[in-house]
Amino acid sequence: MPLPKGKPNAHPGFNPGIPAAFNSLEEARNSLDYQGSLCIQNAIDFQHWKHLEEGTETQEHRDAFNADRIRFRAIFDKWMTAFQEFLDRNVAIMNSKLLQGAMVLKMNAKLAVVHLETDMFQFPEEKCWDKVKPFFEDLVDLAAAVIDAQRAADQTLLQKPIFQLDHSIIGPLFTVSHKCRDPTLRRKAISLLYSAPRQEGVWDSILTARVCERIVNLEEEGLGEVKCAADIPDWKRISEIQVTFDLQARSGEIKFTRLRNRQSGFREPVIDVFEW
Structure with a gap:
């Protein structure tokens, strides 16, 4: 479930999208907070299910969890690329x-x-x-x-x-x-x-x-x-x-x-x- 965005531009970067390059550290941090919150909630939901259904996981459950893991891994890779682009442009100043x-x-x-x-x-x-x-x-x-x-x-x-x-x-x-x-x-x-x-x-x-x-x-x-x-x-x-x-x-x-x-x-x- 997407996190609430609040007012437009109130918190730059706190939304599902990741640009090719961030414009500021604030935007990068807000973006990381947004994606990290989603990832943590996903893990909490999975752990809750796991404790309720100990030993009864199916291949469908395994595949669903692995798909989510791969999806979030790609999101963080994209974040790292956007962040490195920001650093390359601004580190000197x-x-x-x-x-x-x-x-x-x-x-x-x-x-x-x-x-x-x-x-x-x-x-x-x-x-x-x-x-x-x-x-x-x-x-x-x-x-x-x-x-x-x-x-x-x-x-x-x-x-x-x-x-x-x-x-x-x-x-x-x-x-x-x-x-x-x-x-x-x-x-x-x-x-x-x-x-x-x-x-x-x-x-x-x-x-x-x-x-x-x-x-x-x-x-x-x-x-x-x-x-x-x-x-x-x-x-x-x-x-x-x-x-x-x-x-x-x-x-x-x-x-x-x-x-x-x-x-x-x-x-x-x-x-x-x-x-x-």
């Missing part, structure tokens, strides 16, 4: 703040593509994330570039945290840290979270980094030296993560699901409490 905003937009678009690249019917295991490592690498590189640009613009950021209402780099780095099982890349993402203390809406980079470290420990525990993602079997990988903190007690609680053992066919809920 953009100041540091605008360039940072552009990198964050690109991160959000790539994050959407990461999820669209994983087909939960064809690849129901957590190993499906291993095939999108190049996108994870892009997310980490873009986050590092944002941090570098912010520090270059304001040297005092080396001594003080950043506070902002908009989401920026924490969410994408969290995704890399817990979905990318490459040991080097996920640790680089965690290092970036620690290196640039910030609060983005409800996201706190230091607390997020601690959660990610715990997730890595839970998945790699008992496996010996992990050299690549393939060294972490699917039964060790955790998913459906929910986190709560007790700041006074300096502790956190992670709720997640994981297979009980190598032979188990179902993911079971687990609660892990950790301290710092």
Whole structure:
């Protein structure tokens, strides 16, 4: 169902159409918000159906979901092309703040593509994330570039945290840290979270980094030296993560699901409490 457009031109770009090239960062952001909202709602609708009809999916359902996934993937490809055209025309005259905003937009678009690249019917295991490592690498590189640009613009950021209402780099780095099982890349993402203390809406980079470290420990525990993602079997990988903190007690609680053992066919809920 199309989202309401509001008054004509009230929010440029907040509509189904994607131009050959955007005219401004505002238009590009509104367009990404519009398409992202549709994509998220589509995923929510599917997850609701899946939980109601567990194990009863038909080939028709699989085909319908895959068609939607491919359709949204093409939409985000078109957005990326229009955004790159905008950057090619304007990057030379953009100041540091605008360039940072552009990198964050690109991160959000790539994050959407990461999820669209994983087909939960064809690849129901957590190993499906291993095939999108190049996108994870892009997310980490873009986050590092944002941090570098912010520090270059304001040297005092080396001594003080950043506070902002908009989401920026924490969410994408969290995704890399817990979905990318490459040991080097996920640790680089965690290092970036620690290196640039910030609060983005409800996201706190230091607390997020601690959660990610715990997730890595839970998945790699008992496996010996992990050299690549393939060294972490699917039964060790955790998913459906929910986190709560007790700041006074300096502790956190992670709720997640994981297979009980190598032979188990179902993911079971687990609660892990950790301290710092």
